[in-house]
Amino acid sequence: MALETLQIEHVPSDHHVYAALFRDVQNVDFLQAQLIGKNPEFEYAFIDASVIISRTHLFAAIFRALNTLTEGTLQTPNVHSDIVIGLSPTNNISESYRRYGLTPSKTRDVLVIKVVYPKLSSENSAITSEQPTPESIWQHLTTHIQGTPVPLTNEEFAKSTDWAKVRKYYKLNGVPGVERIDKADEEGRRKEMEGLVVSGIALRGL
Amino acid sequence: MDPSPQSPPTKKRKMATSTSTSTAAPAVVEEHQFPLPPILTHPSAAPPTLITQGAEGRLYKTTFFSPDIPCALKYRPPKPYRHPVLDARLTKARLAFEAKVLERCRREGVPVPAVYAQNAAAGWIAVEWIEGAPVRVKINEWLGQRPKNEEEERSAAEQDQGPLIELMKRIGAAIAGLHRTGVVHGDLTTSNMMLRPHTKKTTTTTTSEQTNGVSKEEENAKLLEGDVVIIDFGLANQSQSDEDRATDLYVLERAFASTHPRAENLFEHLLESYKQSFKKGASVLHKLEDVRMRGRKRSMIG
Numbered sequence: 001m002a003l004e005t006l007q008i009e010h011v012p013s014d015h016h017v018y019a020a021l022f023r024d025v026q027n028v029d030f031l032q033a034q035l036i037g038k039n040p041e042f043e044y045a046f047i048d049a050s051v052i053i054s055r056t057h058l059f060a061a062i063f064r065a066l067n068t069l070t071e072g073t074l075q076t077p078n079v080h081s082d083i084v085i086g087l088s089p090t091n092n093i094s095e096s097y098r099r100y101g102l103t104p105s106k107t108r109d110v111l112v113i114k115v116v117y118p119k120l121s122s123e124n125s126a127i128t129s130e131q132p133t134p135e136s137i138w139q140h141l142t143t144h145i146q147g148t149p150v151p152l153t154n155e156e157f158a159k160s161t162d163w164a165k166v167r168k169y170y171k172l173n174g175v176p177g178v179e180r181i182d183k184a185d186e187e188g189r190r191k192e193m194e195g196l197v198v199s200g201i202a203l204r205g206l
Numbered sequence: 207m208d209p210s211p212q213s214p215p216t217k218k219r220k221m222a223t224s225t226s227t228s229t230a231a232p233a234v235v236e237e238h239q240f241p242l243p244p245i246l247t248h249p250s251a252a253p254p255t256l257i258t259q260g261a262e263g264r265l266y267k268t269t270f271f272s273p274d275i276p277c278a279l280k281y282r283p284p285k286p287y288r289h290p291v292l293d294a295r296l297t298k299a300r301l302a303f304e305a306k307v308l309e310r311c312r313r314e315g316v317p318v319p320a321v322y323a324q325n326a327a328a329g330w331i332a333v334e335w336i337e338g339a340p341v342r343v344k345i346n347e348w349l350g351q352r353p354k355n356e357e358e359e360r361s362a363a364e365q366d367q368g369p370l371i372e373l374m375k376r377i378g379a380a381i382a383g384l385h386r387t388g389v390v391h392g393d394l395t396t397s398n399m400m401l402r403p404h405t406k407k408t409t410t411t412t413t414s415e416q417t418n419g420v421s422k423e424e425e426n427a428k429l430l431e432g433d434v435v436i437i438d439f440g441l442a443n444q445s446q447s448d449e450d451r452a453t454d455l456y457v458l459e460r461a462f463a464s465t466h467p468r469a470e471n472l473f474e475h476l477l478e479s480y481k482q483s484f485k486k487g488a489s490v491l492h493k494l495e496d497v498r499m500r501g502r503k504r505s506m507i508g
Contacts, residue, residue: 007251007272007273008271008272009249009250009251009268009269009270009271009272009273009275010245010246010248010249010250010268010270011248011249012248013248013249055271055272056271056272056275059271059272060271060322060323063270063271063323064323067245067323067325071325071327071328175313176313176314176315177312177313177314177315177316178315179315180315195312195320195334196309196312196313196320198320198321198322199308199309199312199320199321199322200309202305202321202322202323202324202332203305203306203309203321203324206302206305206306206324206326
């Protein structure tokens with residue numbers, strides 16, 4: 001099973017985060033339609049994997065969304081959409097959906113995040129009466145996502161990262177902190193950019 | 207009480223050496239003299255350790271995102287003597303400002319810790335853990351190995367202090383970079399600078415090197431190697447004025463003289479390097495003369 005249970009530091013123990021990465025997804029338009037139609041069975045965060053540079057990058061966005069969830073200050077209807085906008089260093093929500101979420105006929109690799117946590121009864125919708133298990137989530141995902149599951153490793157993320165987009169979205173072009181690092185030191189530059197990306201996520205709204 | 211018994215007690219909050227923090231036996235958790243901030247009550251791979259307590263907040267070492275990413279989490283607890291609304295607002299504004307300054311420095315290439323996460327309203331900020339030791343500790347280690355006899359010291363000074371002079375120059379350059387971005391630190395001391403070892407993933411401590419049989423001379427030469435990383439921007443400010451920059455240098459000068467009296471004469475190297483790495487350095491140093499004459503308090507005019 002390629003569904004990973006993410007262990008994120010300092011997240012409440014009754015909050016479980018599951019994630020999977022699918023390559024060459026054929027039915028992105030269908031998946032997006034479910035989100036737009038607010039189909040309760042599709043309460044996932046769907047992320048365009050090309051904007052993700054590493055696990056740490058992803059964790060930063062998830063952590064931020066979980067933190068707003070536990071604080072009760074979600075900015076969007078649910079924690080899953082907050083994960084998507086959590087990737088953004090800016091406050092423009094619809095732009096964030098466009099940039100980090102799914103775009104039919106453009107998105108190829110899809111990253112799926114599912115957060116399971118005890119909900120208040122007032123939030124109860126049809127499917128929350130019983131908590132989904134990793135098995136049932138995986139079952140549901142593989143039934144509806146037409147793509148090839150791959151493990152969520154930094155290597156896999158690196159394969160699909162679109163650096164031009166990342167540099168633009170996180171305003172990393174011509175930044176002295178990156179430019180001063182030797183061009184040959186790719187690993188050093190990548191690390192520095194990751195630091196700036198994570199800071200950008202952490203500082204949104206300040 | 208002190209979670210890092212190997213490091214001497216300090217008055218300021220700052221990060222202790224990574225080597226001096228015992229990697230938290232479960233017993234340590236129960237010994238916390240303060241309740242943990244709520245964010246740290248959630249599970250993590252290793253329990254957080256209290257590194258130091260300052261006037262404004264507490265510094266914990268913990269991990270962030272995943273167990274292999276160490277981080278420093280600074281928590282400003284609510285102050286019971288302040289009106290709750292005012293307290294919340296001040297805490298939030300100060301942490302938000304600190305986070306913004308750190309990000310700005312980082313983008314400009316000034317060596318500071320990266321921000322991992324923050325919740326200014328809840329009073330915490332998590333930043334990158336800087337390996338190594340405070341510059342203060344390193345300089346004292348270095349000075350401790352020098353001859354104590356004053357005459358000897360003077361004769362040996364010129365050749366022997368080379369590595370320390372180099373370090374002073376690197377500090378000067380780091381401060382120049384900070385000031386160039388329009389930030390003044392507000393509390394520059396050798397405790398608020400870390401010396402981060404160059405080598406990637408080499409976390410061998412001096413003690414382990416000794417046991418490995420590395421010669422004392424080689425070890426001494428390595429003692430002051432590394433990048434100077436400025437930490438603790440809790441009192442930082444945005445300013446482009448020579449006055450504020452000179453005050454920054456003055457505070458460091460005074461702190462340096464009292465922390466490292468035996469190296470006081472080397473401070474000029476720091477200033478010289480500051481002047482060379484910063485276009486406006488000369489005028490700041492000129493201002494420093496004035497500040498020395500009257501102390502760090504600003505003039506009452508205006």
